[in-house]
Amino acid sequence: MSKLLNEELKFEGPRFKVVRKEYERDDGLKYIRDCVEPGNAVVILPVNENNEVIFVKEEREVIGRISMGLPAGMIDENEDPKDAAKRELAEETGIEAKSLEFLISYFPSCGYTNERIFIYLARDFTYGQQHFDDTEEILSVEKIKLDDCLKMISENKFYHASVNIAILLYYYKYCNGGNNGSN
Amino acid sequence: MSKLLNEELKFEGPRFKVVRKEYERDDGLKYIRDCVEPGNAVVILPVNENNEVIFVKEEREVIGRISMGLPAGMIDENEDPKDAAKRELAEETGIEAKSLEFLISYFPSCGYTNERIFIYLARDFTYGQQHFDDTEEILSVEKIKLDDCLKMISENKFYHASVNIAILLYYYKYCNGGNNGSN
Numbered sequence: 272m273s274k275l276l277n278e279e280l281k282f283e284g285p286r287f288k289v290v291r292k293e294y295e296r297d298d299g300l301k302y303i304r305d306c307v308e309p310g311n312a313v314v315i316l317p318v319n320e321n322n323e324v325i326f327v328k329e330e331r332e333v334i335g336r337i338s339m340g341l342p343a344g345m346i347d348e349n350e351d352p353k354d355a356a357k358r359e360l361a362e363e364t365g366i367e368a369k370s371l372e373f374l375i376s377y378f379p380s381c382g383y384t385n386e387r388i389f390i391y392l393a394r395d396f397t398y399g400q401q402h403f404d405d406t407e408e409i410l411s412v413e414k415i416k417l418d419d420c421l422k423m424i425s426e427n428k429f430y431h432a433s434v435n436i437a438i439l440l441y442y443y444k445y446c447n448g449g450n451n452g453s454n
Numbered sequence: 455m456s457k458l459l460n461e462e463l464k465f466e467g468p469r470f471k472v473v474r475k476e477y478e479r480d481d482g483l484k485y486i487r488d489c490v491e492p493g494n495a496v497v498i499l500p501v502n503e504n505n506e507v508i509f510v511k512e513e514r515e516v517i518g519r520i521s522m523g524l525p526a527g528m529i530d531e532n533e534d535p536k537d538a539a540k541r542e543l544a545e546e547t548g549i550e551a552k553s554l555e556f557l558i559s560y561f562p563s564c565g566y567t568n569e570r571i572f573i574y575l576a577r578d579f580t581y582g583q584q585h586f587d588d589t590e591e592i593l594s595v596e597k598i599k600l601d602d603c604l605k606m607i608s609e610n611k612f613y614h615a616s617v618n619i620a621i622l623l624y625y626y627k628y629c630n631g632g633n634n635g636s637n
Binding site: 272273275281282284285286287289291292294303304305306307309330331332333334335337338340375376377378379380381382383384385386387388421424425427429430431432435436439440442443444447 | 455456458464465467468469470472474475477486487488489490492513514515516517518520521523558559560561562563564565566567568569570571604607608610612613614615618619622623625626627630
């Protein structure tokens, strides 16, 4: 591994900072990498008793689209990702899940950001009240049957990496008739 | 959709720029979003005649790890993503694929970056010479059997969003015995 020599803060905004890092390779070559540091986030895949997935419809300004995403939010400093998942799911959809299971964690774009995403599977719901604040961008909460979600993925209808990973992994682990030995 | 009022360049580096954008909602509320703009990229899932996936092992400084990724690279301005996929696959692995098929496109992290990824499936190979330049971080090219890749995904062994999406979608579309009607 290359050795980190220096760090310099290049930008700081409400959502992320940019840190320029200088590294040295084993052969002595020095080089920089600019790193976007937004913190880590949770994404929740809520699947109800009718095999429907619960989505939140949101305006996503930076990609210029209204998109169907999964409930999600930032992990507070020192917070357990599972606690963040529980909180964000309740805030955005009103769902209290009796079962919240870790599915996978991944880095969205390893070349320039250290953001890490933790996906949880939520099942066995009771419904409370949504309570997101004014800055939340959620337009509506919607249900889509899992089979339709899979068809939509194969037709490239979802924009988010997280939606594609969560649903395809759920399908692989829980829905293919035990071909993978997980059932 | 909110209306874009203003854009201001806040940071510019070799890999991406950060643009602060001011928006106005229909109800008059004004707010900002900082957007990381790295351009778009291609990722290639090469699957050989023995059902093995070809990976590139790379040091990824920003996440502090050596990781197994798929061949990938930036799309030049006005370039067809498929041409970029062909070029990057040849540069990083030496593979010339007779079949290069679009699989899916997605946004890695819709909240703060407009980066878009295009994934192609490469099959029917001939092998030429790798020809990456000095700045490439590739340590080795490695093969992993598709079945082992799926097991590794379910054990959360891959860090990249792109690896998880590409392999799980390939499994869904081509490997589950036609349960989804795609075969």
